[in-house]
Amino acid sequence: MPERHERILDETEAASWVHDGMTIAVGSPAPMMLLRHIIRRGVKNLTVVDSGLSLDLLIAAGCVRKVVSYYAGGGFGVPVAPSFRRAVERGEIEVWECEEGILTTGLQAAAQALPFLPWRGGVGTSLPEINPDLKLMQDPIRGETLIAVPPIKPDLALLHAATADAYGNVQHCGGPGWLDLFLHRAADRTLVQVERIIPNEEVRANPWATTIAGADAIVRAPYGAHPFYSRGCYVQDNAFLRTYVEAATAAQTGKPESLHQYLTYYCREPATHGDYLERVGIKHLLGLYEY
Amino acid sequence: MPSEYSPQELMAIFLARDLQDGDVLRVGVAMPVVEAAVRLAHIMHGPNMELIFLGARMNVAHLDSLPMPAFGWDRRVVRWAESYSDSGHRFDRIKDWGRHVFFIGGVQVDPHGNTNLIGIGPDYHHLRFRGPGSVGTPTLSTHVGRYYIVLNSHSPRIFVERCDYISAYGWGTGGADARQKLGLPGGGPKYCVTPLCVMDFTEDTKHLRLHSTHPGVLAAEVQAQTGFSLATTATPALTSPPSEEELRVLRTRVDLSGMLRRSA
Numbered sequence: 001m002p003e004r005h006e007r008i009l010d011e012t013e014a015a016s017w018v019h020d021g022m023t024i025a026v027g028s029p030a031p032m033m034l035l036r037h038i039i040r041r042g043v044k045n046l047t048v049v050d051s052g053l054s055l056d057l058l059i060a061a062g063c064v065r066k067v068v069s070y071y072a073g074g075g076f077g078v079p080v081a082p083s084f085r086r087a088v089e090r091g092e093i094e095v096w097e098c099e100e101g102i103l104t105t106g107l108q109a110a111a112q113a114l115p116f117l118p119w120r121g122g123v124g125t126s127l128p129e130i131n132p133d134l135k136l137m138q139d140p141i142r143g144e145t146l147i148a149v150p151p152i153k154p155d156l157a158l159l160h161a162a163t164a165d166a167y168g169n170v171q172h173c174g175g176p177g178w179l180d181l182f183l184h185r186a187a188d189r190t191l192v193q194v195e196r197i198i199p200n201e202e203v204r205a206n207p208w209a210t211t212i213a214g215a216d217a218i219v220r221a222p223y224g225a226h227p228f229y230s231r232g233c234y235v236q237d238n239a240f241l242r243t244y245v246e247a248a249t250a251a252q253t254g255k256p257e258s259l260h261q262y263l264t265y266y267c268r269e270p271a272t273h274g275d276y277l278e279r280v281g282i283k284h285l286l287g288l289y290e291y
Numbered sequence: 292m293p294s295e296y297s298p299q300e301l302m303a304i305f306l307a308r309d310l311q312d313g314d315v316l317r318v319g320v321a322m323p324v325v326e327a328a329v330r331l332a333h334i335m336h337g338p339n340m341e342l343i344f345l346g347a348r349m350n351v352a353h354l355d356s357l358p359m360p361a362f363g364w365d366r367r368v369v370r371w372a373e374s375y376s377d378s379g380h381r382f383d384r385i386k387d388w389g390r391h392v393f394f395i396g397g398v399q400v401d402p403h404g405n406t407n408l409i410g411i412g413p414d415y416h417h418l419r420f421r422g423p424g425s426v427g428t429p430t431l432s433t434h435v436g437r438y439y440i441v442l443n444s445h446s447p448r449i450f451v452e453r454c455d456y457i458s459a460y461g462w463g464t465g466g467a468d469a470r471q472k473l474g475l476p477g478g479g480p481k482y483c484v485t486p487l488c489v490m491d492f493t494e495d496t497k498h499l500r501l502h503s504t505h506p507g508v509l510a511a512e513v514q515a516q517t518g519f520s521l522a523t524t525a526t527p528a529l530t531s532p533p534s535e536e537e538l539r540v541l542r543t544r545v546d547l548s549g550m551l552r553r554s555a
Contacts, residue, residue: 070426073320073426081423088410119430
């Protein structure tokens with residue numbers, strides 16, 4: 001009698017799903033445990049659908065060739081994510097210029113296997129000029145000018161959530177992450193790291209709470225979103241993120257030492273997530289507890 | 292004798308006065324003046340306003356104070372939300388955005404209120420300055436009933452004859468029907484607020500016009516800091532200084548850490 005397949009991977013197996021040249025989509029909060037593995041393995045030439053500082057870290061580590069991003073702000077007094085800014089200004093990475101509505105529309109087109117979906121936001125702007133994949137069109141019903149947004153189809157969506165069972169039933173805590181469901185629907189495969197793996201019975205006790213039905217693989221990652229937040233568990237580690245932003249900003253102006261040090265100490269040297277957490281320190285982590 | 296105040300405090304108070312009870316206020320990231328303004332309006336005259344910080348929608352008029360900043364997606368923000376929607380979901384009832392209000396920044400603004408968050412430089416593939424990206428401003432500026440352009444500084448580098456790139460369409464190349472001709476349903480930019488002045492748009496050509504200078508600022512000074520000719524009225528007004536009550540509420544119930552005073 002064949003059995004139902006479990007979908008749990010260990011962190012190393014999971015990270016090996018990411019190959020050079022792939023298109024990956026990164027959820028929010030970012031699945032930092034998986035991203036650190038990508039950096040450690042030195043994956044190259046990724047096209048990355050992401051925004052903010054997790055995107056910036058992947059760029060800093062040299063993993064990225066092209067970004068699909070509507071926003072790369074830095075925070076902490078830095079208006080633009082520093083590694084993103086530097087790499088784009090030097091022509092080292094390509095930008096698929098978009099905005100939030102266009103991004104979600106492209107993801108929806110991919111999910112629904114359509115050649116495009118129309119969107120109005122962006123009509124009159126430079127977006128269709130600087131991103132030739134966005135086509136201005138006359139709508140055949142009312143003759144209005146709209147933008148035809150082609151599918152944005154990631155090979156792999158990498159997400160972080162609170163819990164999942166062994167069969168890929170994911171239950172975010174306090175609502176799904178920013179864009180997570182769009183990324184999951186659009187991507188060929190979805191890999192979710194979770195704070196805790198729960199029994200299937202617990203999922204069936206509250207099936208309405210299941211946000212993603214059938215993720216392709218689940219990885220256990222307690223504190224795995226650090227230095228970002230994980231709802232139901234811990235808040236964002238702003239001091240830690242500020243350290244990164246300062247290091248990346250210094251690298252922008254010809255002082256790359258602290259950024260190298262950050263990448264080496266926190267991303268490349270720790271062989272496992274446990275090694276990373278040891279470097280951050282248990283006292284520090286406990287200080288981020290939600291309540 | 293009115294108290295001393297910073298330009299940023301005056302900007303927040305000006306904006307707060309212009310917000311109406313019942314408005315749905317959509318606030319994006321990294322705009323402390325706006326974050327203060329919506330809270331101030333909510334406390335002073337807007338118990339039916341809805342404040343949407345990214346996707347966290349709240350009515351917090353009952354609280355003694357609404358401290359800033361409150362951004363992020365973790366429980367520190369979401370604890371105040373009554374509902375909470377993620378990107379895309381929050382773009383699902385665009386048909387009702389006529390009563391929504393939005394605030395927008397930019398690295399460049401042109402005479403017709405078009406704004407640029409993409410970057411600076413004639414060659415898109417070799418930008419001199421790469422901006423943060425359009426965020427949701429193209430969609431929001433297309434559809435909301437009105438929006439405000441709010442800037443942290445006022446200089447000829449920001450106010451340019453022509454934006455290198457347009458990420459949010461204001462009034463295009465001008466004219467009261469510019470948006471209608473493109474089929475953009477929203478009402479467009481109402482005011483542009485800077486540390487020096489408030490600007491609005493001429494009714495016919497939709498060209499930026501000096502509406503009022505902040506106390507202590509001369510109209511000539513504003514013009515000198517603007518990279519194109521501003522339209523003017525016969526007698527440019529003075530932005531009304533904060534009342535004691537407005538300053539008191541702003542400082543004791545909203546901007547408890549003095550963020551808007553420090554940035555002066």
